Amino acid sequence: MNDELPFKNILLKVSGEALMGDQGFGIERETIERICEEIAAIVSLGVRIGIVVGGGNLFRGKDVKIADENRVAGHHMGMLATVMNSIALHDGLLEAGLDARIMSAIAMPEICDSFSQREARKSFDKGEVVIFAAGTGAPYFTTDTGAALRALEMDCDALLKGTNVDGIYSADPKKVPNAERFDEISHNEVLEKGLEVMDVAAVSLTKQGNIPVVVFSIQTPGALFEVVNGKGRCTIVR
Numbered sequence: 001m002n003d004e005l006p007f008k009n010i011l012l013k014v015s016g017e018a019l020m021g022d023q024g025f026g027i028e029r030e031t032i033e034r035i036c037e038e039i040a041a042i043v044s045l046g047v048r049i050g051i052v053v054g055g056g057n058l059f060r061g062k063d064v065k066i067a068d069e070n071r072v073a074g075h076h077m078g079m080l081a082t083v084m085n086s087i088a089l090h091d092g093l094l095e096a097g098l099d100a101r102i103m104s105a106i107a108m109p110e111i112c113d114s115f116s117q118r119e120a121r122k123s124f125d126k127g128e129v130v131i132f133a134a135g136t137g138a139p140y141f142t143t144d145t146g147a148a149l150r151a152l153e154m155d156c157d158a159l160l161k162g163t164n165v166d167g168i169y170s171a172d173p174k175k176v177p178n179a180e181r182f183d184e185i186s187h188n189e190v191l192e193k194g195l196e197v198m199d200v201a202a203v204s205l206t207k208q209g210n211i212p213v214v215v216f217s218i219q220t221p222g223a224l225f226e227v228v229n230g231k232g233r234c235t236i237v238r
Helices: 016-020 029-043 071-095 117-125 143-153 187-193 200-208 223-228
Strands: 009-014 048-053 100-104 129-133 158-163 213-217 235-237
Touching (some): 009 016, 009 029, 009 143, 016 029, 016 071, 029 048, 029 071, 029 223, 048 143, 071 129, 100 117, 117 129, 143 158, 143 200, 187 200, 213 223
Parallel strands (some): 009 158, 048 129
Antiparallel strands (some): 213 235
């Protein structure tokens, strides 16, 4: 382990949209391979890593009402999308030569293990990459909240959020070209300014656990490795 690394136990949150690559939907294999190779480079430094992946490239449960405004069914479908993405990441990690394990908040023993904080910590301690699927297992909670919760449970010293932008802005930089970009900001400021980098529950959990959130562009090759080494372009919430 490199003692100079700023973060040694991390929870990586990958947006589902990041897995699309240049496609408009689904999973791009080349993107999976690149991300998994970068994760392998991090693991080679001695960093322990857990992963939460969203499902927005396949399905966004919060935006769909199945019948009679049954939003719960939509959320359950969104959770299943995260499981599919987790399987794709797991396959990519194995191809990159890593020991990896999927643990789901919803029991599906034919596909993956059920989440147990105790078992997850054992895998973490053995150097396995643990992918946490199906969010929190409950509707109305985002995968950002799931990532914050798992970061607390795994005693991580940082939550790295890989998105399609290189940090936190005062407004969507794709819509507002002159939006202010923050290099560093506090949890309280994120909440007070209503910045939509993560939902309120996720920001509150990381604040409560005193866990810094590092927002960076996972679309930029090498950015993940640089951020773990305390470099690169990002915004730190702490």
